[in-house]
Amino acid sequence: MxxxxxxxxxxxxxxxxxxxxxxxxxxxxxxxxxxxxxxxxxxxxxxxxxxxxxxxxxxxxxxxxxxxxxxxxxxxxxxxxxxxxxxxxxxxxxxxxxxxxxxxxxxxYQEMGRFSIAAKHNQTIAEILESDGDLAQSIIYFEKAADMFKGEESNAAANKALLKVAAHAGLMEDYTKATRVYEEIAASSLESSLLKYSAKEYFFRASICHLCVDVLNAKQALDRYADMYPAFQDTREFKFVRSLTNALEEEDIDTFTETVQEFDSISRLEQWYTTLLLRIKKTMNNDGELC
The missing domain is CATH 1.25.40.10 (Tetratricopeptide repeat domain)
Incomplete structure (x- = not known):
């Protein structure tokens, strides 16, 4: 001792x-x-x-x-x-x-009206649970943090927490929640000249979530996003998802795999994307390899 x-x-x-x-x-x-x-x-x-x-x-x-x-x-x-x-x-x-x-x-802190501090500690709890692999409880605390940040007009902090909610919801196959959050943040980003470009990523993530549900869902979402943000149609991400929808419609697993490989060779896909894309591919066959 x-x-x-x-x-x-x-x-x-x-x-x-x-x-x-x-x-x-x-x-x-x-x-x-x-x-x-x-x-x-x-x-x-x-x-x-x-x-x-x-x-x-x-x-x-x-x-x-x-x-x-x-x-x-x-x-x-x-x-x-x-x-x-x-x-x-x-x-x-x-x-x-x-x-x-x-x-x-x-x-x-809530009793004292110190909501910004309370929000930060909710986020800390969410991050602890996230590290422990408890994504369901982590989502709950990230949502609490986001609500409090919004109440204090800390919209950037709220969106940061909500993006965690969406990402974890997608991993837990709650695609409805994931797409709703990504679409809301994308829409709010379009209202700011400084944040407008970031809408591309949120629409991309939402598109992949839609693709996990069904092809028609994804095609309709892409058209809707293009109406909301015309510049999205010219991005590699838009063309990538469009190619994936075509491959899925034709049940062409080789084209699907080649499309993913080509995109990944230029812009390395995060683990979150590859996890969801692997799920999509598994609906086409039982092959466990994306690339």
Whole structure:
């Protein structure tokens, strides 16, 4: 056991002693607030010592105890801050506890009207769940973050979160949600001269999602996107999806594969695209290779 860990354990014991020991009548009347403040200080010092010793779970527990005492004292801001500190420690060893602590902080920040901060912590939870492979729960928290960012007029941050929603929805085969989000963001991008060009990618992603449903769906979507954004028709992405729809209509798996290979050789496709394109190809045969 390192010196830092020993000191941290001593401070934890001291905090417990301050909270539970020496309760006289006069101490109960006049001393409880001071003892609580002293205990908070001990827990926070212990947490930092545990961090020095790289005992992340113990550090998270110490910060959580400090947060609970701050809340008991009516200091919501300090409690929320300590729960975030606890989550930062727990993220290294116990992501479930990290999410629990962040949810405590989010509740407090919402009560205080600090919605931008609450949104950021919802996004952090979403990213933790994303890393753990829990895309369904990740989507829920990215949507919460997006709603809060929108409420605070942080549209760029909201769209960033919503793009995660769409991407994960596509991977989970919820193509209706994915296309709806991509189309909404594309439409809003077209309203800005600075963001208009980015609509190409969102229409491209939506087109691939439509293609996962059926060919007619994709063809109609392409026509609709071309009406909304005429320049889209001249892009490699538009022509690529059009070629894929033709290959699917003709049940020509060789042309489908060659089309993907040709596009990928010029513009490397992200894993998200190849995952969905592989699904589409599997509807044509049981071959597991795209390229």
């Amino acid at each position: 390192s010196d830092a860990e020993k000191k941290a354990l001593e401070l934890m014991a001291e905090a417990e002693k301050k909270l539970g020991g020496g309760k006289s009548f006069l101490g109960g009347l006049f001393g409880s607030s001071d003892k609580t403040s002293d205990a908070i200080e001990c827990y926070q010092r212990a947490a930092n010592m545990f961090k020095m010793a790289k005992k992340w779970g113990s550090a998270g527990e110490a910060f959580s105890k400090s947060a609970e005492l701050h809340l008991k004292n009516g200091s919501k801001h300090d409690a929320a801050t300590n729960w975030v500190d606890a989550a930062t420690c727990y993220k290294k060893t116990d992501t479930k506890e990290a999410v629990t602590c962040l949810n405590h902080s989010i509740d407090l």
